Amino acid sequence: MTDRLRIALQKKGRLADDSFALLKKCGLRFAIRGGGLLARVKNMPIDLLLVRDDDIPSFVANDAADIGIVGENVLVEEQLTSQDELNANITMRLGFSRCKLSLAAADTGKVQSVTDLNGTRIATTYPGVLGQYLRDNNIKAKLVEMKGAVELAPSIGIAESICDLVSSGATLEANGLTAFKTILESEAVLIQSGRELSAAKAALLDKLMRRIDGVIKSAETKYIMLNAPKDKVKAITELLPGSDSPTIIPLAGSDDLVALQAVCTENIFWETLEDLKALGARAILVLPIEKMMS
Ligand SMILES: Nc1ncnc2c1ncn2[C@@H]1O[C@H](COP(=O)(O)OP(=O)(O)OP(=O)(O)O)[C@@H](O)[C@H]1O
Numbered sequence: 252m253t254d255r256l257r258i259a260l261q262k263k264g265r266l267a268d269d270s271f272a273l274l275k276k277c278g279l280r281f282a283i284r285g286g287g288l289l290a291r292v293k294n295m296p297i298d299l300l301l302v303r304d305d306d307i308p309s310f311v312a313n314d315a316a317d318i319g320i321v322g323e324n325v326l327v328e329e330q331l332t333s334q335d336e337l338n339a340n341i342t343m344r345l346g347f348s349r350c351k352l353s354l355a356a357a358d359t360g361k362v363q364s365v366t367d368l369n370g371t372r373i374a375t376t377y378p379g380v381l382g383q384y385l386r387d388n389n390i391k392a393k394l395v396e397m398k399g400a401v402e403l404a405p406s407i408g409i410a411e412s413i414c415d416l417v418s419s420g421a422t423l424e425a426n427g428l429t430a431f432k433t434i435l436e437s438e439a440v441l442i443q444s445g446r447e448l449s450a451a452k453a454a455l456l457d458k459l460m461r462r463i464d465g466v467i468k469s470a471e472t473k474y475i476m477l478n479a480p481k482d483k484v485k486a487i488t489e490l491l492p493g494s495d496s497p498t499i500i501p502l503a504g505s506d507d508l509v510a511l512q513a514v515c516t517e518n519i520f521w522e523t524l525e526d527l528k529a530l531g532a533r534a535i536l537v538l539p540i541e542k543m544m545s
Pocket residue numbers: 261262263264265266302303304305321322323324325348349350416417418419437438439
């Protein structure tokens with residue numbers, strides 16, 4: 252096999268754009284064109300394999316790709332349904348494409364909670380995860396497997412409830428359904444097999460993972476600058492999320508005010524700014540951080 256690191260990515264769909272954006276923020280230069288199934292990264296020995304998301308775990312497990320980006324839901328489903336043990340595991344959580352795999356039913360139907368599921372039919376595209384949940388909870392129900400549009404199942408009379416992905420809840424609402432139990436929480440994950448990589452690929456993967464880590468951290472991290480009364484510095488510092496040692500600088504021409512600057516590793520909400528202001532902080536600036544490496 253070549254010494255270029257091969258990354259399997261979803262070609263088109265809910266994961267695709269965020270996966271491409273993440274790699275671009277890590278400094279990879281590539282262009283995704285119409286029908287291409289393989290994209291070469293111009294400035295690093297990396298190839299991108301562009302495929303359906305369902306194929307990503309098995310491609311990684313079978314050495315068609317070194318790593319992949321896929322929804323945790325798809326990985327777990329493949330782990331539970333593949334004939335042999337799937338040689339693909341999570342190396343890193345990526346924090347985007349967050350969704351839940353939930354059980355849902357119509358408000359007016361006979362299924363309102365988990366205890367009503369015995370003897371009913373549940374429509375799903377996740378027979379592996381749902382089957383495992385039912386076995387673990389000793390529930391006997393019939394699975395109706397569908398390839399998509401699962402939310403339609405109750406209204407067309409082929410199931411009393413469904414088990415499908417929920418994010419905003421808009422699709423459930425549009426179909427008159429309400430979720431009553433989450434059985435899996437999911438986000439995009441970086442996956443890898445247990446096979447050893449060549450030294451060159453391992454070093455490249457290490458570098459890529461450090462950059463991904465930096466991109467994820469910097470997305471949440473902010474730099475805050477403000478002027479504060481000297482006697483309120485301690486109270487103000489305690490309000491700053493995820494910041495332990497701010498820089499304090501004297502302000503020219505002022506004995507009672509100082510400038511305070513700090514890196515906050517968590518999001519700063521409007522409420523925090525209002526609380527800072529109430530403590531006497533002024534000229535508050537919150538700035539994004541483009542890159543970070545610790
Ligand atoms: N509404 C949603 N909000 C956020 N993430 C979602 C949502 N729906 C799905 N996802 C995540 O994105 C992944 C891909 O979803 P998508 O709908 O693009 O899959 P697909 O139709 O199976 O695509 P493919 O054509 O690649 O097989 C899902 O497996 C899940 O992890």
